[in-house]
Amino acid sequence: MKLIMASVLALSASVAHAQDAADLVLKNAFVLTMDKENPEAQAVAVRGNQIVYVGDVNGVESFTGENTEVLDLTGKMVLPGYVSAHDHVLGSAWSTLGVDLNAAKDKEETLQMLRDYVAENPDLPIVVGQGYNATLMGGAPTAAELDEIIPDKIAIIIDFTIHDAWLNTKALEAGNITKDTPDPVPGVTYWIRDDDGNPLGVGKEGSWFPVYTKVAWDPERMIEESREKLQPQVVAGGTTTALIPGVVTPNFTNAPGMFDDLEISMKVLEKALADGDLPVRTFVQPAYKDATADPVEFAARARAMADKYNGDLFRVHGIKLHPEGTWSAGAVLMLEPFEGTDNIGISAVKPDQMKEVVKAANDQGLDVFAHVEGSGTVRGMIDAILASRDSGNADERNALHHYQIVHPDDQQRMIDNSIPVNITPIFSVDWAGQDQDFLSMLGDTRTNERVSQYRPLADAGVSVSLAGDYPSAPMSTNSMLYQIYTAVTFKNPLDPANSKKFPNGAAPLDLMQAIEAVTINPAWQLRMEDKLGSLEVGKLADIVILDRNILELDNPEELLTTKVQATIMDGQFRHRDGL
Numbered sequence: 001m002k003l004i005m006a007s008v009l010a011l012s013a014s015v016a017h018a019q020d021a022a023d024l025v026l027k028n029a030f031v032l033t034m035d036k037e038n039p040e041a042q043a044v045a046v047r048g049n050q051i052v053y054v055g056d057v058n059g060v061e062s063f064t065g066e067n068t069e070v071l072d073l074t075g076k077m078v079l080p081g082y083v084s085a086h087d088h089v090l091g092s093a094w095s096t097l098g099v100d101l102n103a104a105k106d107k108e109e110t111l112q113m114l115r116d117y118v119a120e121n122p123d124l125p126i127v128v129g130q131g132y133n134a135t136l137m138g139g140a141p142t143a144a145e146l147d148e149i150i151p152d153k154i155a156i157i158i159d160f161t162i163h164d165a166w167l168n169t170k171a172l173e174a175g176n177i178t179k180d181t182p183d184p185v186p187g188v189t190y191w192i193r194d195d196d197g198n199p200l201g202v203g204k205e206g207s208w209f210p211v212y213t214k215v216a217w218d219p220e221r222m223i224e225e226s227r228e229k230l231q232p233q234v235v236a237g238g239t240t241t242a243l244i245p246g247v248v249t250p251n252f253t254n255a256p257g258m259f260d261d262l263e264i265s266m267k268v269l270e271k272a273l274a275d276g277d278l279p280v281r282t283f284v285q286p287a288y289k290d291a292t293a294d295p296v297e298f299a300a301r302a303r304a305m306a307d308k309y310n311g312d313l314f315r316v317h318g319i320k321l322h323p324e325g326t327w328s329a330g331a332v333l334m335l336e337p338f339e340g341t342d343n344i345g346i347s348a349v350k351p352d353q354m355k356e357v358v359k360a361a362n363d364q365g366l367d368v369f370a371h372v373e374g375s376g377t378v379r380g381m382i383d384a385i386l387a388s389r390d391s392g393n394a395d396e397r398n399a400l401h402h403y404q405i406v407h408p409d410d411q412q413r414m415i416d417n418s419i420p421v422n423i424t425p426i427f428s429v430d431w432a433g434q435d436q437d438f439l440s441m442l443g444d445t446r447t448n449e450r451v452s453q454y455r456p457l458a459d460a461g462v463s464v465s466l467a468g469d470y471p472s473a474p475m476s477t478n479s480m481l482y483q484i485y486t487a488v489t490f491k492n493p494l495d496p497a498n499s500k501k502f503p504n505g506a507a508p509l510d511l512m513q514a515i516e517a518v519t520i521n522p523a524w525q526l527r528m529e530d531k532l533g534s535l536e537v538g539k540l541a542d543i544v545i546l547d548r549n550i551l552e553l554d555n556p557e558e559l560l561t562t563k564v565q566a567t568i569m570d571g572q573f574r575h576r577d578g579l
Contacts, residue, residue, distance in 0.1 A: 021065025022047045023571065024541075027057050029073035030549045034080050034520045034534040044078060046541040049571035054535050071579060077549045079515070080534050081240025081542030081569060082480035083522040085422045086369075086401055086467035089234050089478075090282060091265055092248040093226035094217070095162050096471050099129035102160055107137040114149050114157075126216055127155040130471070132166060134159065134202075135328065135433045140192050143169050143201030154215055156208065160432060162248065162471050163326050165208040167201050175211030183207065185291065187346035188324060188331045189253060205325040206289075209250040217250050219261050224268050230470070232575075235279045237479025240542035240569040242280050243526060245320040245369055245401065246287025248471070252322075255293035259301060262286050262316075266305070269314040279574040281542075282314045283526060285369065288357050289322040291348045299360035306366065312540065313570065317526060318367040321357050323349035324377050327404055328437045332374025335407055339443040344376065351380030358384040362393035367527075369422070373404040375450065382413050399463075399525055402427065405442065405450050411457075420463035420525050421454060423517075425486035426473050428452040430502045431494065438503065448505025452490065455507040458517070465522035466514065480544070484514040485559040496557055511551065541571040545579065 022045035031041035033054060043060035045053035053063050064070060099117035104110040110132050118127060127150050134140045146155055146168035155168040167177075179197045183190035189207045191199040203211070234242060247265045251257030265284060272278040286302045288295070299319065306316040324347040325331025330338060333347040349357065354370070358381075361368045370381045378400060385398045399420040404427065406414075414421070428434065428451055438447045458464045466487055468478035474494070477486070482493045487509045492499035501508075509517065523533025531540045545566040550559060567575040 020063065021068050022052055022063040023068065024568075025060055025064050025068055025070045026073055026078055026543070026545070027060055027070065029076055029078045029545075031078040031535060032515070032551070033536065034516065035536050038536070041535070044535055044543065046543075046568070046571050049541055051535060051537055051539050051541050054537060073545065075549065076565065077546040078535070079544045079546065080519040080532070081544050081567065082238040082518050083241040083465075083526065083528075083532060084234070084239050084467045084518075085243045085399075085465045085522040085525050086245050086424065086469050087234065087239075087242045087478065088244055088246070088248040089230040089242050089280075089470055090244045090247055090269075090284065091223040091226045091261065092162070092471050093229045094222045095158050095248060096130045097128050099127070099157070101129060101131035101157070102474060104132070105136060107141070110137055110141075111145065111149065114146075118150055125153065127153060128157070128216065130158040130162070131160045132157055133432055134164070135437060140200070140202045141166050143167060143172060143199075146201060156212055156216070161326055161328075163206065164202055164204050164329070165212070167203065167208060167211065171211060171215070172199060172201065174215050175208075177203075177211065184253065185348040188348045204329060205331055206253045209253055213250040213257075219249065219264050223247070223249070223261065223265050227268055227272060230475075231278075231280050231282075233475055234470075234478055235567050235569070235574045236564065236577075237481070238544040238564045238567055239280055239478070239480070240544070240567060240574075241523075241526070241528070241532060242282055243317065244282065244284040245371075246285055246289070246322065252287055253289050255288075255290040255298065258287055258290070262305065266309050266314070266316065273313055278313055280569060281312065283317040284315070285318050285320040286316070287320040287322055289348065291353065295353070295356040295360040298357070299364045299366060302361070302366055303364040312531065318369060319357070319361045321349065321354065321368050321370040321381075323347045323354055323370065323372075323380070324374060327373040327441070328434065330441070332405075333376030333380070334405070335375045335379060338441045339446075345374055347374070347377055347380075351376070351383060354380050355384040355387050358398060359388045359391055359393070362388045362396045362398070367396055368398045369401050370398070371402055372400045373402050375405045375407045375410070378403065378406050379410050382410055382417070382419060385419055386417060397525060397527060403454060404428065405446075406453055407450065411453055414457055415460040415462060418462055420465070420521075421457060422465045422467055422522070422525070423454050423487070424467055424469040424473060425483060425490075426477055426493065427469070428503065429486060429490055429492050430499055431492040435502045447503050451503045452506040455509055455513075458509055458513045463521045463524055464509070464513070464517050465525055466517040467522070479564065480518045481550075481559050481562050481564070483518055484511070484550075485556055487514045487517065489556050493560060496560065541568060543568040547578070
């Protein structure tokens with residue numbers, strides 16, 4: 001009888017152990033949890049899509065069953081997954097099709113790369129491409145220059161920021177762009193023209209979108225192709241969550257068309273999830289860039305979509321406010337004129353209208369993330385946030401994205417009011433001639449006092465997050481390690497040997513601040529801090545494994561050679577290399 005009872009008890013214990021066993025155990029690792037109560041560990045156990053254990057190696061043994069996958073990481077680093085709060089990695093791959101001109105260093109190289117591409121691809125019905133840099137070319141190119149290379153078919157070449165495009169005469173004719181074509185927003189969204197008003201070939205800040213929509217846009221196919229192409233690439237860099245602050249399509253500046261493309265995008269995500277082919281959490285924001293859209297109606301439609309699509313794997317989250325263009329083109333609103341001029345720039349969505357958009361969104365329970373580059377736009381967004389708070393919206397998590405040129409008074413207001421920011425670090429270093437652009441447009445004093453001033457925010461406890469902003473920056477810079485490297489060095493990660501810290505007057509983040517800025521901080525900004533951003537029992541199993549402990553590197557250059565060996569999202573391996 002005793003023998004029978006012992007057997008029953010042993011069987012019962014075995015069944016209990018099997019029920020408690022984890023699906024995956026990571027052990028003998030350096031686990032940086034980003035949990036202040038338990039900052040470091042040696043092991044993590046995952047069951048289903050949740051973390052069920054974080055602690056020492058001995059403790060994890062009780063979660064190991066005969067079907068548990070056990071990885072002995074021999075000192076490798078384990079981190080929470082990279083939460084990118086600003087990347088257009090859903091519908092934007094259309095903007096990088098065709099010839100890639102990003103490597104061209106001047107005008108002649110740009111033109112020669114185009115000649116070579118056309119010679120190698122003679123049967124293309126339309127020539128498209130991306131990556132020309134007007135600064136490096138010595139000024140905006142012209143349709144006549146493109147006609148010399150591509151005279152007999154439509155050609156549309158998008159610049160490296162994805163804001164402007166260079167069209168040949170055939171493309172202008174196809175889009176019916178003439179002297180009589182009005183500029184959508186003069187000074188922001190417009191065509192560069194000669195003294196007689198004739199368009200010269202470059203459309204600024206999406207003025208060219210209707211031409212592309214007419215001759216080349218196929219949303220159902222191109223949005224799905226973009227997702228299939230881009231999401232595996234960002235996962236390989238450690239991304240487990242990506243916020244899409246506006247699906248970048250040729251309808252970006254047209255509110256009705258933007259919502260149509262957004263609905264298609266959500267259906268694409270819905271299908272991907274049903275097919276088991278969604279490797280990254282994808283949160284999407286409708287973009288308010290069409291200043292003719294009524295803010296209250298826009299917010300109500302965004303609310304309806306947020307109610308319809310609200311899961312942990314994909315959702316509509318808040319609103320992207322895009323009031324201006326890019327600072328390097330002078331299409332931003334400044335508090336003081338650009339160096340040597342009386343020009344304070346311009347914005348399409350004026351500060352008073354920004355207040356209306358923010359309040360309407362916050363009244364609907366939606367956060368607003370605003371593209372702000374000019375100092376005037378920064379001030380306008382701060383004013384809008386504080387006005388919304390004063391009206392009773394105390395729970396908002398509105399944020400400033402890019403945060404390029406900031407007046408010292410507004411820097412202090414950001415700190416005093418704990419207003420969060422998202423930064424794309426490469427936008428303020430000496431990549432793509434930006435250092436010379438800043439110095440020529442702002443002068444030395446303003447550049448050093450007002451550009452890249454996000455370290456003081458982090459020091460003061462303000463939530464700072466980092467993101468790659470593909471396709472306005474190359475996919476090769478998109479990984480969490482490249483974001484960390486750029487934020488802690490202020491150097492160009494694509495050419496570190498020849499890059500120098502820029503700007504000199506700003507302080508980079510320290511390493512822990514940068515790690516926080518790709519994990520727990522953006523999780524908070526996306527209202528997911530209870531589920532993501534740190535490795536804690538009960539949280540979703542979004543995990544990155546690196547081949548080395550980046551806290552022990554001899555110099556920051558080693559960040560660029562550190563390898564993401566695995567990306568786990570929702571408890572499943574989405575990228576695995578060498579494990």
